[in-house]
Amino acid sequence: MQPHERKPSYAAAFAAPLVDPELETPAIVAGPSGKGAVKRYNVYRNNVTVSLIDALAAVYPAVQRITGRDFFRAMARFHIRATPPTSPLLFEYGRDFPAFIEGYEHAQAMPWLADTARLERAWLDAYHAEDAAPLSAETLAAVAPERLVDLVFIAHPATRIVRAPFSVVTIFAANRSGEEVGRIDASSPEDALITRPDLDVVVRHLPTGGAAFLLNLMTGQSLGEAAASALEASPAFDIVANIAGLIEAGAFAAITFGDA
Amino acid sequence: MNAVIKPAPAAAIAPCFPALPIGGLAGTSFRHEHLAAILAEGAQRGFFEVHAENYMGAGGPPHRALEAIRRDHPLSLHGVCMSIGGERPLDQAHLMRFKHLVERYEPALVSEHLAWSTHENTYFNDLLPLPYTAATLARVCDHIDEVQEAIDRPILLENPSTYVAFRESTMSETDFIRAIVRRTGCGLLLDINNVFVSATNHGFSAREYLADFPLSHVGEIHLAGHAEQADDEGTPLLIDSHDGPVADAVWKLYEIVIGQCGPVPTLVEWDSNIPDWPVLKAEAAAAQAILDRCHAILEDRHAAA
Numbered sequence: 001m002q003p004h005e006r007k008p009s010y011a012a013a014f015a016a017p018l019v020d021p022e023l024e025t026p027a028i029v030a031g032p033s034g035k036g037a038v039k040r041y042n043v044y045r046n047n048v049t050v051s052l053i054d055a056l057a058a059v060y061p062a063v064q065r066i067t068g069r070d071f072f073r074a075m076a077r078f079h080i081r082a083t084p085p086t087s088p089l090l091f092e093y094g095r096d097f098p099a100f101i102e103g104y105e106h107a108q109a110m111p112w113l114a115d116t117a118r119l120e121r122a123w124l125d126a127y128h129a130e131d132a133a134p135l136s137a138e139t140l141a142a143v144a145p146e147r148l149v150d151l152v153f154i155a156h157p158a159t160r161i162v163r164a165p166f167s168v169v170t171i172f173a174a175n176r177s178g179e180e181v182g183r184i185d186a187s188s189p190e191d192a193l194i195t196r197p198d199l200d201v202v203v204r205h206l207p208t209g210g211a212a213f214l215l216n217l218m219t220g221q222s223l224g225e226a227a228a229s230a231l232e233a234s235p236a237f238d239i240v241a242n243i244a245g246l247i248e249a250g251a252f253a254a255i256t257f258g259d260a
Numbered sequence: 261m262n263a264v265i266k267p268a269p270a271a272a273i274a275p276c277f278p279a280l281p282i283g284g285l286a287g288t289s290f291r292h293e294h295l296a297a298i299l300a301e302g303a304q305r306g307f308f309e310v311h312a313e314n315y316m317g318a319g320g321p322p323h324r325a326l327e328a329i330r331r332d333h334p335l336s337l338h339g340v341c342m343s344i345g346g347e348r349p350l351d352q353a354h355l356m357r358f359k360h361l362v363e364r365y366e367p368a369l370v371s372e373h374l375a376w377s378t379h380e381n382t383y384f385n386d387l388l389p390l391p392y393t394a395a396t397l398a399r400v401c402d403h404i405d406e407v408q409e410a411i412d413r414p415i416l417l418e419n420p421s422t423y424v425a426f427r428e429s430t431m432s433e434t435d436f437i438r439a440i441v442r443r444t445g446c447g448l449l450l451d452i453n454n455v456f457v458s459a460t461n462h463g464f465s466a467r468e469y470l471a472d473f474p475l476s477h478v479g480e481i482h483l484a485g486h487a488e489q490a491d492d493e494g495t496p497l498l499i500d501s502h503d504g505p506v507a508d509a510v511w512k513l514y515e516i517v518i519g520q521c522g523p524v525p526t527l528v529e530w531d532s533n534i535p536d537w538p539v540l541k542a543e544a545a546a547a548q549a550i551l552d553r554c555h556a557i558l559e560d561r562h563a564a565a
Binding site for chain 2: 009010011012014015018019027028029030031032033034035036037038039040041043044047048051052055084085086087088089090091126127128129130131132157158196199
């Protein structure tokens with residue numbers, strides 16, 4: 001404990017009104033020669049709110065494109081007041097935004113908006129994830145066939161899955177391209193695989209059953225176990241094609257063998 | 261058997277960067293949108309400055325870009341979020357991230373702000389002001405000591421731009437800063453646009469502020485653009501917006517400062533409404549011309565002596 005710790009808190013008095021428009025300008029600040037400081041203090045309020053809205057807009061550009069700028073900024077302002085950032089790393093901010101969108105009264109007509117936000121959040125996490133060389137098809141091909149059932153895959157640090165009851169990959173792709181977006185049928189469920197084998201983040205549409213299969217592999221199930229549950233869920237599930245697709249996407253970093 | 265089969269980790273060995281001198285150079289903020297244009301020009305005279313927090317992710321394109329820039333240019337690592345002026349203890353995780361960046365990129369300059377941005381558990385994403393008192397001075401010095409110990413080198417502390425004053429302040433900003441330098445041994449990053457903005461906002465003379473500023477401890481200068489609004493009485497209130505060219509009045513002050521300090525490394529900051537690379541490069545070239553002229557005058561003096 002430092003002896004100079006227990007003075008009245010300037011930071012608490014200054015901070016509280018920054019994200020609460022109901023509160024008045026703190027009495028501890030003034031303009032020159034004791035002049036009023038309402039507009040002066042509002043510069044800080046504005047800096048905080050606008051920069052945090054901009055931060056959310058940078059994480060969720062497709063959501064903003066779908067809703068339009070004014071709708072997005074109003075929604076983001078509510079979220080910032082309810083859930084301001086706790087970390088100085090702004091690329092980590094907005095993890096709670098998809099859940100906020102889900103409950104946001106004015107977004108109820110766009111039930112797929114929250115999942116689009118989840119996909120954008122996963123995209124940014126993949127972008128900043130640790131670098132690693134993806135597992136190559138050659139490494140996998142060198143495994144003796146009788147050992148394949150015991151194979152355990154280690155996910156690449158960038159790999160993410162977003163499962164949605166809406167056409168989230170189609171919506172994301174259309175709204176992150178620079179091109180004009182036509183009408184999209186949002187009603188077909190789509191599972192997204194997000195990877196970054198090198199510099200570029202890639203978003204793919206996983207085939208039916210693919211997300212559950214990959215999730216099982218990522219939690220450490222052996223290839224034999226994961227294949228068995230995938231086939232149980234759908235006898236038509238194509239193990240070989242799915243594994244080939246995942247390798248090509250760079251979803252894995254390494255392979256190992258279980259305790260067998 | 262638990263052997264993990266994977267390709268050799270090509271990226272595991274941290275690259276070693278050359279120690280490039282930064283003395284007498286002008287630089288610019290580094291922006292990803294300029295990366296291709298910068299790399300296309302190859303190694304240039306000048307340095308780049310980055311906000312440390314933008315490179316605190318684990319991997320990906322940001323680090324790849326910064327490595328590419330750092331290979332051929334001196335780097336200035338500018339921390340924005342350490343909250344040195346805050347009331348709470350420094351965020352240890354953040355301090356460690358900062359330390360790792362210093363170790364990884366071996367920047368020629370390392371700086372932070374006389375401001376705060378975090379209180380309790382909230383990060384406000386703005387450089388907030390603090391009162392200048394004996395108590396805040398002691399705490400700021402403790403925080404700077406802690407940062408300098410963690411990174412094992414002195415930092416440059418940047419003077420703030422402010423819009424309000426605290427009724428409880430008992431010291432002038434220049435006295436406060438001078439005391440920090442004396443107690444912590446840190447250097448200073450003199451932001452001349454901040455001086456101009458604060459002088460206008462608080463009704464003091466920028467020249468007098470600079471005359472009172474401990475210029476011999478300045479290791480870097482910042483120049484930037486500002487915007488104009490009005491306060492409650494309708495008098496001009498300047499906003500430190502970093503969204504346009506450096507104002508003529510700021511260039512004028514810069515020439516005076518360089519005449520007194522010598523050719524101190526100078527950064528042109530431009531953080532929003534970012535122009536194409538040639539525009540930003542031209543702003544830096546204008547600063548470089550002033551630095552070079554100062555250098556030539558010093559050479560002449562040496563020759564004459």
